[in-house]
Amino acid sequence: MAATDSVERIVLVGAGECGARVARVLREQGFAGEITMIGDEPHAPYERPPLSKAALIDDEISPVEVLPATRLAELGVELIAGTAVESLDRDRRLAVLSDRDEVTYDRLLLATGARARTLPIAGGELALTLRTIDDARALRSRLGPGRSVVVIGAGLIGLEVAASASQLGCDVAVLEAAPRALGRALPAEMADVLVKRHADEGVEVLCGVVPTDITRLGGRFAVGVGGFDQPITADVVIAGVGATPNVELARASGLSCENGIAVDDRLRTDDPAIFAAGDCCSFPHPLYEGRRIRLESWRNAHDQAVVAAANMLGGNEQHSAVPWFWSDQYDIGLQHAGLADETASSVVRDSGDGSQIRFALAPDGRLVAASGVGPGISTAKDIRVAEMLIAAGNRPDAETLADPSVSLKRLLKS
Amino acid sequence: MSNWTKACNADAVDCEDVIPVAIDGHDYAVYRSPDDDYFATDGHCTHEAFPLADGLVMDNIIECPKHNGRFDYTTGEGQGAPICENLRTYPVKVEGGSVYIDLG
Ligand SMILES: Cc1cc2nc3c(=O)[nH]c(=O)nc-3n(C[C@H](O)[C@H](O)[C@H](O)COP(=O)(O)OP(=O)(O)OC[C@H]3O[C@@H](n4cnc5c(N)ncnc54)[C@H](O)[C@@H]3O)c2cc1C
Ligand code: FES
Numbered sequence: 001m002a003a004t005d006s007v008e009r010i011v012l013v014g015a016g017e018c019g020a021r022v023a024r025v026l027r028e029q030g031f032a033g034e035i036t037m038i039g040d041e042p043h044a045p046y047e048r049p050p051l052s053k054a055a056l057i058d059d060e061i062s063p064v065e066v067l068p069a070t071r072l073a074e075l076g077v078e079l080i081a082g083t084a085v086e087s088l089d090r091d092r093r094l095a096v097l098s099d100r101d102e103v104t105y106d107r108l109l110l111a112t113g114a115r116a117r118t119l120p121i122a123g124g125e126l127a128l129t130l131r132t133i134d135d136a137r138a139l140r141s142r143l144g145p146g147r148s149v150v151v152i153g154a155g156l157i158g159l160e161v162a163a164s165a166s167q168l169g170c171d172v173a174v175l176e177a178a179p180r181a182l183g184r185a186l187p188a189e190m191a192d193v194l195v196k197r198h199a200d201e202g203v204e205v206l207c208g209v210v211p212t213d214i215t216r217l218g219g220r221f222a223v224g225v226g227g228f229d230q231p232i233t234a235d236v237v238i239a240g241v242g243a244t245p246n247v248e249l250a251r252a253s254g255l256s257c258e259n260g261i262a263v264d265d266r267l268r269t270d271d272p273a274i275f276a277a278g279d280c281c282s283f284p285h286p287l288y289e290g291r292r293i294r295l296e297s298w299r300n301a302h303d304q305a306v307v308a309a310a311n312m313l314g315g316n317e318q319h320s321a322v323p324w325f326w327s328d329q330y331d332i333g334l335q336h337a338g339l340a341d342e343t344a345s346s347v348v349r350d351s352g353d354g355s356q357i358r359f360a361l362a363p364d365g366r367l368v369a370a371s372g373v374g375p376g377i378s379t380a381k382d383i384r385v386a387e388m389l390i391a392a393g394n395r396p397d398a399e400t401l402a403d404p405s406v407s408l409k410r411l412l413k414s
Numbered sequence: 415m416s417n418w419t420k421a422c423n424a425d426a427v428d429c430e431d432v433i434p435v436a437i438d439g440h441d442y443a444v445y446r447s448p449d450d451d452y453f454a455t456d457g458h459c460t461h462e463a464f465p466l467a468d469g470l471v472m473d474n475i476i477e478c479p480k481h482n483g484r485f486d487y488t489t490g491e492g493q494g495a496p497i498c499e500n501l502r503t504y505p506v507k508v509e510g511g512s513v514y515i516d517l518g
Pocket of ligand 1: 013014015016017018019038039040041047048049050051052083084085086111112113114130131132157246249277278279280295296297298299301324325326327328
């Protein structure tokens with residue numbers, strides 16, 4: 001049910017990628033009322049992706065701002081930074097802040113994001129994690145030539161940090177409990193390309209290795225590992241073991257949560273005045289039989305921001321964007337669109353210049369996912385076309401997909 | 415003051431596509447629209463400076479290959495996040511099978 005009362009005050013909880021994007025879209029859509037964005041980090045909204053990549057290699061980490069203070073002012077958005085929203089009074093449509101201030105709203109967006117998970121082992125808190133620019137600065141100050149670094153978790157952020165640390169001259173090893181790297185994110189063959197590149201750079205990725213505890217050893221650390229006689233010692237231990245959605249405020253306010261703040265395909269929570277978007281929410285995806293998923297991706301934060309903004313202003317848009325993310329490690333670029341499951345079959349397009357794309361086709365022939373790795377952005381254009389084919393429910397011919405001499409763009413028009 | 419400089423052969427660009435052109439150490443992107451008109455812009459995205467010529471052209475839009483920022487390449491106008499700054503465009507003319515850009 002849509003709330004039909006007039007919308008004059010919008011409160012955005014979380015001043016991250018998604019919150020900032022919503023503020024901008026609200027103005028683009030002509031909303032002239034009050035926008036208050038409340039963020040618990042003491043910064044204007046900045047981008048997180050560079051923090052594990054290019055920015056981590058710089059001597060000084062400076063933020064890539066999503067909305068610098070001057071833009072916020074131009075847009076007439078009030079940013080209350082360094083302040084958390086502690087509770088909601090839904091009957092009175094009131095947000096209570098950590099400094100006891102109260103802000104009323106007609107519509108409220110929860111864009112609270114996610115936080116890095118800590119390792120659930122003894123001494124797990126000794127491992128650094130990476131989510132914020134302050135985390136990145138703390139990590140950067142410990143990296144440098146000759147320093148030994150153990151990264152726990154061979155997911156995207158773990159591998160990106162490993163690549164950056166290695167580029168800074170650190171000695172890096174990556175420990176992964178699962179049988180292979182990037183198990184959740186990518187097909188095995190694509191993960192292999194990245195793992196091999198790490199090996200070429202002297203970064204070992206050890207899979208099936210389960211850390212049991214971390215202890216201090218003077219100024220260093222010892223990581224105990226199941227099945228190893230000796231612990232692994234290192235100057236720096238970093239955990240990249242996933243993120244937990246920030247649902248506490250929603251849950252305490254009585255909103256449903258299910259691997260994230262549960263919203264419908266219009267990004268509405270069960271309170272018609274409250275929406276949620278970005279890393280914090282789980283939603284049914286219409287392209288994948290309404291399967292409820294939660295994404296931690298930059299583009300998803302943007303795409304959902306557009307839908308949430310429209311719907312807070314009384315629209316009725318469905319969020320149906322194809323999931324998409326990228327990663328950069330050394331000079332390799334990875335892009336991935338879509339979602340595949342075990343029933344999909346795969347088709348490979350190998351361009352011969354070191355880049356390859358893997359397409360996943362559902363049993364009914366529909367293209368459901370595509371991932372590309374190669375130097376820089378070599379596969380970007382094709383992954384973008386694949387994304388459009390996925391959105392259109394296209395059933396492309398497998399031979400055309402596999403033939404690098406045929407432009408994929410042609411399939412769009414067929 | 416105009417400064418017409420040859421950028422490329424007209425047939426070097428496919429219809430509804432883009433190629434990179436470097437002139438005096440500066441990168442440009444030269445476009446051919448679905449209607450066979452030619453356009454030119456700066457070669458790098460205004461977001462994080464990735465080369466636009468690796469991106470996808472759809473109608474009058476160039477989409478950056480890195481984070482899918484979009485510009486109207488006929489006007490240089492950015493089309494929403496993450497683009498905050500428009501793209502510089504240059505006058506173009508086609509003569510004798512060659513594309514010329516006015517570098518001004
Ligand atoms: C190191 C790193 C690298 C990444 N690289 C990539 C990449 O290469 N490609 C990709 O697609 N994605 C990448 N991501 C993911 C991407 O950054 C996220 O998907 C995106 O930031 C999500 O935006 P969001 O606004 O939902 O959440 P966030 O950006 O996390 O913002 C949420 C904000 O809300 C604040 N907040 C939470 N609760 C409250 C409260 N009660 N009151 C006030 N404020 C609150 C949080 O502190 C935070 O500042 C990366 C993430 C990280 C950490
Ligand atoms: S570099 Fe072009 S969109 Fe980011």
